Amino acid sequence: MATATLDSEVLLDIRDLQVHFDVRRGTVRALEGVNFTIRKSKTLGVIGESGSGKSVTARAIMQLLAKNGSIVSGEMLYNRQRDDSGDSELIDIAQQPSDSQLMRDLRGGEIAMIFQEPMSSLTPVYTAGLHIGESIQLHLKPRQTVGDQMAKAIARQNRIPREEARQIAVEMLDKVGIPRPEERVVSYPHELSGGQRQRVMIAIALSCGPKLLIADEPTTALDVTTQAQINDLMLDLQEEFGMAIMYITHDLGVIAEMAEDIAVMYLGRIVEQGTTDAIFYNPQHPYTRALLRSIPRIGQTEGSRLEVIEGMVPDPFSIPTGCSFNNRCPDVMPGVCDARMPELLIAGDGQRAACLLHDPDTMQEVTRARVH
Amino acid sequence: MLSYIIRRVGYSVVMLVLVSFVGFVIIELPPGDFLTQLLTELEGRGDRSAEDRVTELRLRYGLDIPLLPRYVKWAANFVRGDFGESFALERPVREVIAQRFWLTCALAVASILLVWIAAIPIGVFSATNQYSIGDQIFTTISFIGLGVPGFLLALLLLFYVVQFTDVDILGLFSREYRDAPWSFAKFVDLLKHLWLPALIGSITGTAGLIRIMRGNLLDTLGQPFVESARARGLKSRTVTWKHAVRMAINPLIVILGSEALPGIIVGNALVATVLNLPTIGPEFVRALQRQDMYLAGTTLVFFTLILLVGNLLADLALAWLDPRIRLE
Known part of the structure; x- marks a missing residue:
């Protein structure tokens, strides 16, 4: 998109993204x-219940939707920085075919992803080193050197030699905190624990110096102590590598610790986005408030029940009209919320919330109706 | 790994001994078999040479000693390569089998190669293009291939070839080479004849293997490691072949060793009978019909041996291909 511009601080701007699946x-x-x-070098936490579209959003950014899924409309503007020249160009990922050269360069090279199931995210018959080396040989180019060596490198299809790739793999394993990396580089996935496998996944993801790391519930399958270790590791590596992270989770405690910004999703929409402080201390959307009330707290009155959000997430074929949260919302305004679709509007401490309570026009009408 | 191999070989030997015992009991089982008939006939004749022959046969097959020692005697002879006599053909069993063994193997290997060369790419295509027109066509053809018995196919082909061409389709050799000693020309002649029975023998196998390959690969393509390979920016083709097919093919190795190899050697007796092929299968059927028990029993033990060796090779290949199996 030649016309679109982005703030230089913004790495990825998703605008009105719609994805449909044919079933x-x-x-x-x-x-x-x-x-x-998503801001450069910052972490955006994406939070929401199962089925809210968190993972679909991640896969849309990677252009890795299932065959029956398609991006119907919207833009995903990626601010691509050329390391060599310092120039930046704007790429609309939504317009790129999944199997195009550009998309394959971005995937793994600039936008890396780690998954929910570290136990089965590595091909069982290949070693940890092969997985990392595969990525390195695919995305990293040999450093330009003079004379003969350069000619050799070009002759070798401009690939990093296997031995050097292995060396980088060992370094990466060391960076992600795997003990005795020289030995572990030849380990098969089944010889590693779940936490170690997720570390290997992180090593693969970061080996090519991505600008954005998408972490789709990276610790869901791990036990609590390992979860904390993996999250700490990601924060440390973010400091070292400077990549942005899109951290998908349904764990509010984790998100508070990891993210600078938070986007709350409900049924395929962002209902609220803002800084972590704003979302936690001054939530503006009734759904966000309900989510926050459902976390157990230290000091909670003994014997008191944990609050739950009324009702169930609706079936994807019977989503309520108007605001899709209206059938579960404690602050619902009958005749208004089921008729009108709220848009993201500035509210509270500078965050944006998609709720008619923050729409001045609607509220004026409601007040007028009450007076009459 | 070494201890794994030794253990597997050990199991195979135990299995072989058990099966050979069953084979031996089968040899002994039928009343009125060739040996009994021969002995009665000889005794009936009652002259000196006939009596000598009776004594010799009783001694050779240990007819005067109990079952177990007799088995041991038979097994010891078997190991030494003396499989007894085919009474119907009046030749040592060893000669009868040796004559047919290599041709049977050649045919089996040719069939298996054809099956794999055809089935793997088609299966991969079908899985990666699930529900496409091509997939539907291959699926239909493979179901027909599975449903039509091999011998019927052989008959149809035979009819067609004899009716409309002048190709000499019967047997594995042209008339002039049939009894000729081995030479390069005879080998070329064999290759000319081999493809047709190999093709017929491989059709059912190909159809089955396409189904299995397609199913396995569809399962594998849904695995998280395939998605994570795509997320690393690999080309679709690399993801499919290097990661998905590489995993989906492992179970096929087991099928190759435990079903395909023995199946093609043993199971095509009917096809071989129709096409008049000089392989072991039809001879085994004839031996059973004539109650030529030493030939039948020996063939049975050989079939088992092939099955066990096939299994062993498959297990070793799998251990080599899949690190998870190499656990001590």
Whole structure:
């Protein structure tokens, strides 16, 4: 998009992203206009219940949607920085074919992803070193050197030699805190623990120096102590490598610790986005408030029940009209919330919330109706 | 790894001994078999040479000693390469089998190669293009291939070839080479004849293997490691072949060793009978019909041996291909 511009601080700007899946029963509107921005070197936490579209958003950014899924509309503007020249160009990922050269260069090279299931995210018949080396040989180019060596490098299809790739793999394993990396580089996945496998996944992801790391519930499958270690590791590595992180989770405690910004998703929409402080201390959307009330707290009155959000996440084929949260919302305004679709509006401490309570026009009408 | 191999070989030997015992009991089982008939006939004749022959046969097959020692005697002879006599053919069993063994193997290997060369790419195509027109066509063809018995296919082909061409389709050799000693020309002649029975023998196998390959690969393509390979920016083709097919093919190795190899050697007796092929299968059927028990029993033990060796090779290949199996 030649016309679109981005703030130089912004790495990725998602605008009105819509993703549909064709299934037997019809079309599932998995994403219905998702808007958020990821800032360079910052962490955006994406939070929401199962089925809210967190993982679909991540896969849309990677252009890795399942065959029956398609990006119907919207933009995903990626601010690509050329390391050599310092110039930046704007790429609309939504327009790139999944198997294009550009997309393959971005995937793994500039936008890396780690997954929910470290136990099965590595091909069982290949060693940790092979996985890392594969990525390095694919994305990193040999350093330009003079004379013969350069000619050799070009002759070798401009690839980093295998031995050097292995060396980098060992360094990366060391960086992600795997003990005795020289030995572990030839380990097969089944010889590693779940935590170690996720560390290897992180090593693969970071080996090519990505600008954005998408972590899709990276610690869900791990036990609590390992979870904390992996999260600490990601924060340390973020400091060292300076990449932005999109951290998907349904764990509010983790997100508070990891993220600078938070986007709250509900049924394929962002209902609130803002800084972590704003979201936690001054939530503006009823859904966010309900989520926060459902966390157990130290000092909670003994014997008191944990608050739950009323009702269930609706079936994807019977999403309520108007605001999709209206059937579970404690602050619902009958006749208003089921008729009108709220947009993301500035509210509270500078965050944006998609709730009609923050829409001045709607509220004026409501007040007028009450007076009459 | 070494201890794994030794253990597997050990199991195979135990299995072979057990099966050979069953084979031996089968040899002994039928009343009125060739040996009994021969002995009755000889005794009936009652002259000196006939009596000598009776004594010799009783001694050779240990007819006067109990079952177990007799088995040991038979097994000891078997190990030494003396499989007894085919009474119907009046030749040592060893000669009968040796004559047919290599041709049977050649045919089996040719069939298996054809099966794999055809089935793997088609299976991969079908899985990566699930529900496409191509997949539907291959699926239909493979179901027909699975449903039509090999011998019927052989008959149809035979009819077609004899009716419309002048190709000499019967047997594995042209008339002039049939009894000729081995030479390069005879080998070329064999290759000319081999492809057709190999093709027929491989059709059912190919159809089955396409289904299995397609199913396995579809399972594998849904695995998280395939998605993470794509997320690393690998080309689709690399993801499919280097990561998905590489994993999906492992179970096929087991099928190759435990079903395909023995199946093609043993199971195509019917096809071989129709096409008049000089392989072991039809001879085994004939031996059973004539109650030529030493030939039948020996063939049975050989079949088992092939099955066990096939299994062993498959297990070793799998251990070599899949590090998870190499656990001590």
